[in-house]
Amino acid sequence: MINDNLPVRRRTRMAQQWRAFTDSDLLWLFWRSKSTVVAFTCCLVILLCSVTSHWIAPHNVFDTTTFDLMDSELPPSWMSGGDARFWLGTDVQGRDIFSLMLYGLNISLIIGGISVLLSVMLGVALGVLSGYFGGLVDTLIMRFADAMLSIPTIMFTLLVSGVARVVIPKELMGHFAPAILTGAIALTGWMQYARTVRGLTMLEKGREYVMASRISGATHLHIMLRHIVPNVLRPVLVMATLHLSVAILTEATLSFLGVGMPPDQPSLGTLINEGNQYLFSGQWWIVAFPAALLVILSLSFNMLGDWLLDALNPKLR
Amino acid sequence: MVFFVRKLLQACMLLAGVALLSFILFQYLGDPVASMLPESATEVERAALRTSLGLNDPVIVQFGHYITRLLHGNFGISYYNQVSVFQLIMERLPATLELVFVSVVLAMAIGFPLGVWSAISRNKLLKEGVQILSLIGVSLPWFLTGIILIIVFSIWLGWFPSSGRGETVKIGFWSTGLLTASGWHSIVLPALSLGLSMVTIIMRLIRTEMLEVMKSDYVKFARARGIENYRIWFRHALKNALLPVVTVIGLQIGGLIAFAIVIETVFQWPGMGLLLIQSINFVDVPVLSGYLLFTALIFIVINTLVDLLYYLIDPRMRAQ
Amino acid sequence: MQTASETLLDVRDLSIEFLHRKGNLQAIHHLSLTMQPGEVLGMVGESGAGKSLTGAAISGLLQEPGRIKQGEIWFQGQRIDNLNDNARRQLRGKAISCIFQDPLTSLNPVLTIGQQLTETIRTHLPLTAAEASERAINLLTEVGMSSPAQRMHQYPHQLSGGMRQRVVIALALCVDPQLVIADEPTTALDVSVQAQVLRVLKRLCQQHGTAVMLITHDMGVVAEVCSRVAVLYAGRIVEMGPVAEVIRSPKHPYTRGLINSIPSMRERHAFLAQIDGTMPRLNTLPDGCAFHPRCPNVTEHCQRQQPDMQFKHLSQIACFNPYGETP
Numbered sequence: 001m002i003n004d005n006l007p008v009r010r011r012t013r014m015a016q017q018w019r020a021f022t023d024s025d026l027l028w029l030f031w032r033s034k035s036t037v038v039a040f041t042c043c044l045v046i047l048l049c050s051v052t053s054h055w056i057a058p059h060n061v062f063d064t065t066t067f068d069l070m071d072s073e074l075p076p077s078w079m080s081g082g083d084a085r086f087w088l089g090t091d092v093q094g095r096d097i098f099s100l101m102l103y104g105l106n107i108s109l110i111i112g113g114i115s116v117l118l119s120v121m122l123g124v125a126l127g128v129l130s131g132y133f134g135g136l137v138d139t140l141i142m143r144f145a146d147a148m149l150s151i152p153t154i155m156f157t158l159l160v161s162g163v164a165r166v167v168i169p170k171e172l173m174g175h176f177a178p179a180i181l182t183g184a185i186a187l188t189g190w191m192q193y194a195r196t197v198r199g200l201t202m203l204e205k206g207r208e209y210v211m212a213s214r215i216s217g218a219t220h221l222h223i224m225l226r227h228i229v230p231n232v233l234r235p236v237l238v239m240a241t242l243h244l245s246v247a248i249l250t251e252a253t254l255s256f257l258g259v260g261m262p263p264d265q266p267s268l269g270t271l272i273n274e275g276n277q278y279l280f281s282g283q284w285w286i287v288a289f290p291a292a293l294l295v296i297l298s299l300s301f302n303m304l305g306d307w308l309l310d311a312l313n314p315k316l317r
Numbered sequence: 318m319v320f321f322v323r324k325l326l327q328a329c330m331l332l333a334g335v336a337l338l339s340f341i342l343f344q345y346l347g348d349p350v351a352s353m354l355p356e357s358a359t360e361v362e363r364a365a366l367r368t369s370l371g372l373n374d375p376v377i378v379q380f381g382h383y384i385t386r387l388l389h390g391n392f393g394i395s396y397y398n399q400v401s402v403f404q405l406i407m408e409r410l411p412a413t414l415e416l417v418f419v420s421v422v423l424a425m426a427i428g429f430p431l432g433v434w435s436a437i438s439r440n441k442l443l444k445e446g447v448q449i450l451s452l453i454g455v456s457l458p459w460f461l462t463g464i465i466l467i468i469v470f471s472i473w474l475g476w477f478p479s480s481g482r483g484e485t486v487k488i489g490f491w492s493t494g495l496l497t498a499s500g501w502h503s504i505v506l507p508a509l510s511l512g513l514s515m516v517t518i519i520m521r522l523i524r525t526e527m528l529e530v531m532k533s534d535y536v537k538f539a540r541a542r543g544i545e546n547y548r549i550w551f552r553h554a555l556k557n558a559l560l561p562v563v564t565v566i567g568l569q570i571g572g573l574i575a576f577a578i579v580i581e582t583v584f585q586w587p588g589m590g591l592l593l594i595q596s597i598n599f600v601d602v603p604v605l606s607g608y609l610l611f612t613a614l615i616f617i618v619i620n621t622l623v624d625l626l627y628y629l630i631d632p633r634m635r636a637q
Numbered sequence: 638m639q640t641a642s643e644t645l646l647d648v649r650d651l652s653i654e655f656l657h658r659k660g661n662l663q664a665i666h667h668l669s670l671t672m673q674p675g676e677v678l679g680m681v682g683e684s685g686a687g688k689s690l691t692g693a694a695i696s697g698l699l700q701e702p703g704r705i706k707q708g709e710i711w712f713q714g715q716r717i718d719n720l721n722d723n724a725r726r727q728l729r730g731k732a733i734s735c736i737f738q739d740p741l742t743s744l745n746p747v748l749t750i751g752q753q754l755t756e757t758i759r760t761h762l763p764l765t766a767a768e769a770s771e772r773a774i775n776l777l778t779e780v781g782m783s784s785p786a787q788r789m790h791q792y793p794h795q796l797s798g799g800m801r802q803r804v805v806i807a808l809a810l811c812v813d814p815q816l817v818i819a820d821e822p823t824t825a826l827d828v829s830v831q832a833q834v835l836r837v838l839k840r841l842c843q844q845h846g847t848a849v850m851l852i853t854h855d856m857g858v859v860a861e862v863c864s865r866v867a868v869l870y871a872g873r874i875v876e877m878g879p880v881a882e883v884i885r886s887p888k889h890p891y892t893r894g895l896i897n898s899i900p901s902m903r904e905r906h907a908f909l910a911q912i913d914g915t916m917p918r919l920n921t922l923p924d925g926c927a928f929h930p931r932c933p934n935v936t937e938h939c940q941r942q943q944p945d946m947q948f949k950h951l952s953q954i955a956c957f958n959p960y961g962e963t964p
Contacts, residue, residue: 298457542809
């Protein structure tokens with residue numbers, strides 16, 4: 001019977017898909033563009049560092065007993081006055097810059113990644129609903145999206161931060177900061193997904209296989225999940241990669257302004273802010289290294305996203 | 318005519334929505350009494366205010382009072398500075414607006430020629446270079462641009478100051494830094510940092526639009542009539558390419574005001590942005606809600622103006 | 638010194654190719670034609686036959702990736718295909734002018750009619766603004782525009798399709814060129830307007846002594862306006878001769894097929910005659926004569942060799958087995 005064969009069919013289907021992928025133009029285009037390979041490698045290395053940061057960080061920057069004010073403001077280890085224990089130098093509290101960077105990288109990636117994920121989920125959901133049902137639902141959702149789009153990201157996230165500080169007492173801010181940041185950034189990013197997905201949904205909705213599904217009694221939800229969502233994932237993936245870079249930069253900016261991650265749980269932005277205050281007195285390393293990491297991170301995701309945009313765009317081929 | 322009226326109505330509705338939000342912020346999330354009386358006020362005065370505010374009245378009535386107060390210029394008193402919020406904002410507004418204005422001018426002065434040139438030029442190496450630069454431009458956070466400029470031009474070269482506005486001249490309520498040498502000296506770096514973010518956008522946009530236009534039939538016909546290249550680029554192509562660019566610039570001004578918040582922080586520029594950051598740090602609710610209203614007003618005014626401008630530039634829109 | 642009988646345009650053995658990564662595609666093969674001053678030559682063929690390309694090469698508007706592979710173009714006794722860009726540009730509008738298919742997109746939407754006219758005039762002639770303006774108004778009157786002085790200040794979107802095309806004609810003729818290349822000038826217009834525009838074009842060209850290369854896929858237009866016609870197929874001229882002869886007694890099988898496929902009011906047929914098959918694409922040209930797969934007169938010789946142009950009566954034919962005179 002059909003059910004007996006199901007596991008086998010699934011396996012062969014996956015094998016077919018893998019083969020299709022390795023044979024595909026996508027992989028070939030990828031190897032051809034050297035800069036993209038570099039960008040992708042960077043992304044991988046960074047992600048690897050982030051995941052293993054717990055083990056490779058030489059110091060634990062949260063344990064206040066491990067650092068000492070006597071060690072503060074030491075330059076990188078290869079310069080005079082540097083200490084071999086602290087490869088890239090220390091900050092004003094005596095914390096190791098390298099470990100701080102790894103931790104900050106983690107925070108930046110987690111907040112950026114989760115906020116993009118939330119944006120995608122919210123945007124795809126609203127977009128599919130909007131495109132599928134049309135009418136009043138569509139108008140309401142799109143008007144809302146338009147209104148949100150006219151507000152610049154920074155302004156919205158700042159105001160959300162501000163309101164959060166009004167509502168939440170100061171002592172608890174440290175706990176809630178990551179969640180608030182993630183939520184605020186997610187709320188500013190869903191609109192682009194919603195719009196694109198809405199267009200694609202309206203296109204797919206009119207296709208014959210959807211109508212056939214309806215006739216054979218499938219529910220709206222089933223159609224939306226089974227037929228429409230898989231088809232909109234491709235452009236969403238591209239947008240998400242580029243959005244990740246934006247989300248990371250937004251969080252960094254907020255932290256830099258002092259309304260993001262607090263100094264005891266610093267993200268890359270917080271570190272740059274801290275270092276900025278000591279720029280004039282010559283301790284350039286506190287700013288330079290976190291800043292360089294941030295730029296590399298953002299650049300790599302941008303390049304990857306740009307390449308994906310070109311590679312997955314049938315019109316350009 | 319209908320066009321104007323419709324736009325005006327939309328603007329008013331948006332404004333009303335924002336007013337509602339800021340009302341909620343002011344009245345319910347903050348302490349309205351503390352927001353309106355100085356700390357030195359007596360208990361009697363506070364009680365009197367409480368009655369006059371009618372804090373037990375229905376929400377609509379309170380909202381109505383709020384709007385009336387707004388229209389009289391009473392935005393409350395800043396917790397932190399203990400001065401009228403309206404006055405505070407008015408003091409800071411010119412600094413931000415001037416900064417944004419100079420940035421836009423700078424961005425256009427740099428972006429337009431670069432954009433036109435990258436559309437016309439056939440030099441492949443330069444094109445790649447420009448593309449790389451714009452990629453980096455998008456990946457660099459704004460505050461970093463500011464910091465780098467400070468490092469290069471303030472610390473190493475010492476050409477420009479890294480903070481402050483320089484001397485200002487007061488004309489009525491507007492204090493301008495554009496009439497003094499030190500004012501101009503101080504505005505260069507911040508305006509450059511702010512403007513650079515726009516340069517990439519303008520450049521890309523002009524390039525795309527011009528390339529699009531250069532492929533059009535009327536350009537082909539103009540070439541068929543023997544019209545010189547430079548005339549085609551600047552009279553025919555650029556004029557058509559300008560339309561969407563103007564709109565985008567206008568819409569970007571809103572974004573610029575937002576980025577200005579960051580730049581003002583980096584350069585300690587005493588504008589609205591710095592005010593916002595300070596008010597968030599000190600949880601200064603009346604300033605927050607006043608800021609919300611003011612910014613929304615500026616945005617709405619700018620968007621409406623851009624719509625009008627587009628209407629005026631494009632003869633085809635006028636026919637409708 | 639140019640005499641009236643000196644050939645205006647002489648295209649010798651022109652070949653045009655498109656540069657392509659996987660190998661160059663040849664679009665025009667060894668095309669030769671001549672035009673005398675004041676004559677109206679029709680260039681007929683299906684889409685993709687190479688009519689517009691030939692026109693583009695003559696006017697100097699041929700762009701990458703297309704380029705002239707070989708051959709020469711002579712105009713008024715001088716070779717023009719090897720001139721530099723600036724010299725070519727000066728010829729355009731002044732000596733050789735073009736008209737394109739869609740009058741709406743041919744006109745710049747943000748400039749007035751007057752601005753576009755005076756600009757063209759002053760590019761080629763040393764006139765003052767006022768003189769150029771006057772000349773423009775005269776031209777508009779010539780093409781049959783009502784209230785020309787007012788039209789000068791109007792924008793293209795304010796005019797109808799037929800009026801726009803008249804403006805286009807005015808623009809093409811405003812500096813008195815010797816040759817106008819009209820690329821499907823009436824295809825985008827309503828049938829009723831087509832006739833008007835053609836009449837204007839014909840009248841003006843006769844008055845100014847301008848030669849016209851009329852590119853079209855419509856034999857009817859050719860019959861009405863042209864004195865000679867060249868039939869193109871797959872990048873070659875297959876038949877060229879006086880209009881009356883080509884239409885009355887087509888000798889090349891392709892031309893015969895074209896003429897026969899025009900519905901006639903006089904005869905009654907059960908089915909509309911058509912030529913089987915389609916014109917081959919650039920990269921799938923058959924060996925030998927390009928038309929042989931569809932040709933009723935095909936022989937083995939046709940499959941192996943390209944026929945050259947030969948004179949037959951008053952026409953030139955490129956065929957090994959052409960038809961004779963129609964009785």
